[in-house]
Amino acid sequence: MATAFEPSLSASLSRQSLAPAGPSAADSLPSINFGFDDLRERMAKFSARFDAFIEQGRKRVLEERNQFRMNVAELQEDQRMKKQDIEIAQVKTATQQQTIEKEEAETREMEAAIASLEAQRDRHVVKRDDLRKQIAQTQGEIESRLAAQRAFAAQQEAQSRYNVPELDFWITNLCLRIEGAGQDDRLKFVYTHVDEKNWEREAWFELVTSARDYDVKHCRPKLDRDSVERVLEKVNESRELVVLLKGMRELFVEAMKS
Numbered sequence: 001m002a003t004a005f006e007p008s009l010s011a012s013l014s015r016q017s018l019a020p021a022g023p024s025a026a027d028s029l030p031s032i033n034f035g036f037d038d039l040r041e042r043m044a045k046f047s048a049r050f051d052a053f054i055e056q057g058r059k060r061v062l063e064e065r066n067q068f069r070m071n072v073a074e075l076q077e078d079q080r081m082k083k084q085d086i087e088i089a090q091v092k093t094a095t096q097q098q099t100i101e102k103e104e105a106e107t108r109e110m111e112a113a114i115a116s117l118e119a120q121r122d123r124h125v126v127k128r129d130d131l132r133k134q135i136a137q138t139q140g141e142i143e144s145r146l147a148a149q150r151a152f153a154a155q156q157e158a159q160s161r162y163n164v165p166e167l168d169f170w171i172t173n174l175c176l177r178i179e180g181a182g183q184d185d186r187l188k189f190v191y192t193h194v195d196e197k198n199w200e201r202e203a204w205f206e207l208v209t210s211a212r213d214y215d216v217k218h219c220r221p222k223l224d225r226d227s228v229e230r231v232l233e234k235v236n237e238s239r240e241l242v243v244l245l246k247g248m249r250e251l252f253v254e255a256m257k258s
Contacts, residue, residue, distance in 0.1 A: 191249055203256070
């Protein structure tokens with residue numbers, strides 16, 4: 001380590017230099033080495049290390065600042081992406097909520113429709129059962145009427161051979177002829193000699209035979225319906241055709257007179 005510089009020694013040397021020439025006391029003093037070169041080298045190394053330290057610090061600060069900026073940018077990007085994800089999630093949530101509300105409304109409508117269909121089905125079941133009962137009742141009535149008609153037809157067929165001479169008798173005496181009326185279940189009875197002024201003038205009526213009870217649909221000249229109904233009532237009670245033939249002729253005669 002270099003020897004420290006002492007001012008007192010320097011001052012004494014200066015005073016001695018002003019003394020008369022002669023052998024100098026400084027020549028007898030030992031030489032002093034301050035070590036400037038070593039100090040300069042050490043200072044240069046220190047400056048180099050300090051500059052390197054500063055450079056490293058600056059680089060580290062720059063790297064940390066760049067890293068911080070990158071981290072901030074990444075955080076901002078993450079924040080933007082998360083915000084976008086949140087917006088997408090909100091849109092999906094709203095859409096899902098609308099879908100749920102729509103499905104709930106459709107479900108309520110379907111439940112109402114199902115309830116209406118079930119009520120309608122119950123009404124149809126009740127109506128079907130009623131119709132089945134009515135059909136069964138109607139079928140029973142039809143079977144009963146068919147049986148009665150078959151029995152009546154058999155009776156009429158059994159007695160037809162006995163009625164032919166009688167029918168011929170009344171055809172002759174009532175000036176009557178029987179014709180077809182254009183339908184299988186109808187007969188046309190035509191009278192003559194009912195008008196005193198014109199014996200050739202005809203009067204006729206159509207008899208319906210499809211049902212058990214006789215019925216008159218058309219007649220010429222036109223007769224009072226109540227009078228015809230009274231004749232039909234007597235015929236249907238007696239089941240004798242001659243009652244109808246005589247009764248209708250009497251009505252025609254009265255109509256011709258009036």
